[in-house]
Amino acid sequence: MNKLALSVAVAASLGIASHSFADGPIDGTIYGKINVSVVNTDENSSDKWKLNSNASRLGVKGKTKITDGLYAVYKAEFEMCVDDGDCKGQTFTQRNIMGGIRGSFGTVWAGKHDSPTKLAQKKIDLFNDLEGDIKNTFEGENRVSNIIAYTSPTVSGFSGTVAMIPGEGADVDGDGIDDTGLTDGMSYSLSYSKDNLYLALASDKDVDSQDLVRMVMQYQMDNLKLGAMYQQNEDNLGTKDESGYFVSAAYKIDKTTLKAQYGFIEDDVDGDEEETLSLGADYKLSKNTKAYIFYTDNTDSEVDSSDDEDSSFGVGMEHKF
Amino acid sequence: MNFTDVKWSGAILSVAMLLSGAANSSCDFDTDDADGPDFLDKIIQCEKQQDSRNKSAEASRANNSVRVTKLYGDGSLTASGIIERPVAAAGTLSHHANQSFVARQPYSLRPDAKFEESVTIAIQKLHLEMAHYCAKGWDMQRQWTEANSQQQGDFFLHYQFRCTET
Numbered sequence: 001m002n003k004l005a006l007s008v009a010v011a012a013s014l015g016i017a018s019h020s021f022a023d024g025p026i027d028g029t030i031y032g033k034i035n036v037s038v039v040n041t042d043e044n045s046s047d048k049w050k051l052n053s054n055a056s057r058l059g060v061k062g063k064t065k066i067t068d069g070l071y072a073v074y075k076a077e078f079e080m081c082v083d084d085g086d087c088k089g090q091t092f093t094q095r096n097i098m099g100g101i102r103g104s105f106g107t108v109w110a111g112k113h114d115s116p117t118k119l120a121q122k123k124i125d126l127f128n129d130l131e132g133d134i135k136n137t138f139e140g141e142n143r144v145s146n147i148i149a150y151t152s153p154t155v156s157g158f159s160g161t162v163a164m165i166p167g168e169g170a171d172v173d174g175d176g177i178d179d180t181g182l183t184d185g186m187s188y189s190l191s192y193s194k195d196n197l198y199l200a201l202a203s204d205k206d207v208d209s210q211d212l213v214r215m216v217m218q219y220q221m222d223n224l225k226l227g228a229m230y231q232q233n234e235d236n237l238g239t240k241d242e243s244g245y246f247v248s249a250a251y252k253i254d255k256t257t258l259k260a261q262y263g264f265i266e267d268d269v270d271g272d273e274e275e276t277l278s279l280g281a282d283y284k285l286s287k288n289t290k291a292y293i294f295y296t297d298n299t300d301s302e303v304d305s306s307d308d309e310d311s312s313f314g315v316g317m318e319h320k321f
Numbered sequence: 322m323n324f325t326d327v328k329w330s331g332a333i334l335s336v337a338m339l340l341s342g343a344a345n346s347s348c349d350f351d352t353d354d355a356d357g358p359d360f361l362d363k364i365i366q367c368e369k370q371q372d373s374r375n376k377s378a379e380a381s382r383a384n385n386s387v388r389v390t391k392l393y394g395d396g397s398l399t400a401s402g403i404i405e406r407p408v409a410a411a412g413t414l415s416h417h418a419n420q421s422f423v424a425r426q427p428y429s430l431r432p433d434a435k436f437e438e439s440v441t442i443a444i445q446k447l448h449l450e451m452a453h454y455c456a457k458g459w460d461m462q463r464q465w466t467e468a469n470s471q472q473q474g475d476f477f478l479h480y481q482f483r484c485t486e487t
Contacts, residue, residue, distance in 0.1 A: 029367070033352040059355055061364055073364050077355060096356060107361045119358040151361055159359070191358060200358070320352040 028062035035129060036082050037292075037316025044309060053082040054316065055129040057095060063102070071102045073109070096143065107151045115142045116149065116161040116189035117214055120202035124218050124227025126248050126259040131312040132278030132296035134246060137263050139233045142208045144187070154193075162188040165207060173206045174236035196220035209236045223252040231265070241268045255284040259294075273301040288320040389481060392424040392450060416456045416484055423463075423481040424450045431474035440478065447480045455484035 035054040040047065059077035066072055078092040087093040100109025117140050125134045135141035149163035164186060165172075167179030189202035198218040205211050212233035219226050227248040234241040244265025251258045263276045280294030293315045300308040354363045426443035428434075436442070451459050462481045469475035 029350060031350055031352050031355065057352070059352075061355060063364055071365065073361060075355060075360070075364065100361070102361060102365060109361070114356060116358075119356070119360075122358050123353065154359075154362070161358075189358070193359075 028060055030058070030060050031321065032056070032058040033318060033320040034082055035316065035318040037130065037314045039131065039312050039314035039316075041131070041310060041312045051083045052130075052314070052316075053080070053084075054318075055095075056080050056082045058092070059095070066101075069104055072099070073102050073107065074099045098147075104153065106153050108149070109151065110148045112145045113143065113147050113149070115140075115144045115147065115165075115187040115204060115207055116163050117187050117202040117204050117207070117212060118142055119161070120189040120191060120200040120214065120216055121229065122191075122198055122200065122216060122218055122227075124216060124229060124246070124248050124261075126227075126250055126261050127278045127280065127294060127296065130278075130294060130296065130314070130316075131298070131310070132261065132276060132280075132294065134229075134261075134263055134276065136298055137274045137276040138229075138231055138244065138246065138265060139208065139210050139242065140202075140204060140212045140214055140231060142187075142204075144185070144207060147187075148182075157192050157194040158190070159193075160188065160190045162186070172209070174209060204233075206236065210234070211236070225250045225252075227261075229263075239269060242266065243268065244274075257282040257284075271303040273299075275299045275301070285317075289317065291315070291317045389421040389423050392422050392454075415454060417454060418457075418484055418486055421462065421481065421483040422451075422454055423479055425477045425479040426450075427469065427475060427477050429472075429475045431472075434474070438475075443478045447478065451480065451482050455482065457487060458485040459483060460485065 034056045036056070037052050037054055039050050039052055041050060042048075057077055057079050059075065061073075061075040061077075063071045063073045076097045077095040079087055079095050080092055081087040085091060094112060096111070096113045098109050098111030098113045100107050121134070121141070125132075127133060133141075144163070144165050146166050146168060147163050148166075149161055151161040152159055164183045166182050167184030169178045169180055170184075171177060172179045172184045185207045186205040187203070187207050189200055191198065191200040193199075196219055198216070200214075200216040202214045202216070203212060210233050212231065214229060214231045217226075217228045227246075229246040230243075231245070232243045242265050244263065246261065246263035248261035249259070259278070259280045259282065261276075261278050264273070266273045276296070276298045278294060278296040280292060282290045282292045284290050295311070295313050297309065297311045299310075302308070350363065350367045354360060357363065424447055426446045427438070428440040428443035429438040430440075431438075459482045462483055463479075464481070465479050467477045467479065469477060
């Protein structure tokens with residue numbers, strides 16, 4: 001079935017469901033953001049100017065009441081490339097797309113989506129989608145296909161998500177055998193939120209060829225927001241055994257937010273190190289619009305080799321809708 | 322961009338347009354919330370706000386409906402023999418800025434109906450009424466038809482309209 005036919009079929013099935021089965025109205029909301037920046041990158045002394053789209057996106061999300069206390073929930077989000085219109089050869093590329101059933105028991109959901117481990121990061125990455133995005137330094141920032149998940153209700157501030165990721169014939173654990181089970185990959189998170197404190201413990205098993213454990217903390221003190229993360233991960237082939245930490249701080253002064261973050265991770269197998277440092281400021285132009293400026297330095301240090309250093313300076317704007 | 326891309330983009334935009342009515346009344350939802358660990362809660366909470374907003378909108382519409390001035394009676398003859406009840410003197414032009422009215426005219430679809438009873442004449446009369454009360458112009462808010470219970474094949478055409486601001 002081609003993509004157009006598939007989309008029409010999905011839209012049609014939603015329509016049929018809404019008229020035949022749903023008890024309440026279809027509440028759909030379109031949302032998205034445009035985030036563009038002009039960036040000067042200096043990669044090992046090679047200077048280049050770029051216009052970046054920074055994961056600009058368009059999404060639809062909503063819920064439909066099935067019975068009292070039982071809802072169908074959905075979200076479909078697509079990246080659009082504002083800079084050149086070319087998202088890996090497509091006009092739109094798929095981001096988080098999921099559908100699920102939500103009740104007092106929690107939510108069962110499935111789709112292609114950020115893993116519970118990635119979600120647990122809770123935006124302590126203050127330079128997300130920019131050159132300083134922690135995905136450029138740390139493993140575990142995965143958007144996973146074929147994810148089947150359960151998210152518990154929040155009880156006394158605690159919430160958990162566990163996800164199964166069938167291999168569908170791929171060799172996800174690198175043992176040379178195709179994996180066809182339901183739980184070939186697993187990802188879970190347990191979080192606690194109370195007042196201004198957020199804590200999370202997350203783990204992956206055979207996700208993106210990694211086994212991983214991550215701890216996250218975020219705390220807000222008046223105008224100051226602090227974030228921290230500690231992570232250990234090793235790949236399936238035993239060629240990587242990393243551990244590292246990440247800290248971030250944001251301080252709000254009227255319409256301006258000053259931001260800084262630093263991360264470091266070291267591979268115990270070969271001694272390689274990766275480091276990321278970002279500094280920047282956001283200036284809020286309106287409720288949904290901000291201008292920003294940033295500087296990022298990412299360094300890969302390999303034993304018996306010269307450092308690979310990328311530094312970037314950029315200005316940009318983000319508008320959410 | 323190849324042809325498949327065009328179709329794919331068109332499909333996405335079509336679905337977006339189908340949902341745009343709901344989107345126009347979206348609740349306060351930060352885009353980045355969609356990728357947060359509590360994105361499911363945000364969907365539910367946001368839509369609960371949406372529900373309450375819908376109720377507010379319904380209440381507002383109900384209040385507005387109270388302010389609509391009916392330009393006709395219940396269809397029965399009054400003692401004076403007048404069925405419709407104008408609220409402005411006939412032959413005068415007036416403009417009631419932002420005020421809403423609802424007018425109606427009878428028409429017939431019976432095979433033996435006269436031309437004077439046709440829907441064309443009913444529409445003509447309704448436009449004369451609208452021009453009478455809203456000399457500077459109007460917005461059409463709603464249009465509907467009710468059957469005349471006393472005569473099969475006869476109907477009342479209703480126009481609800483609001484005079485423009487200036």
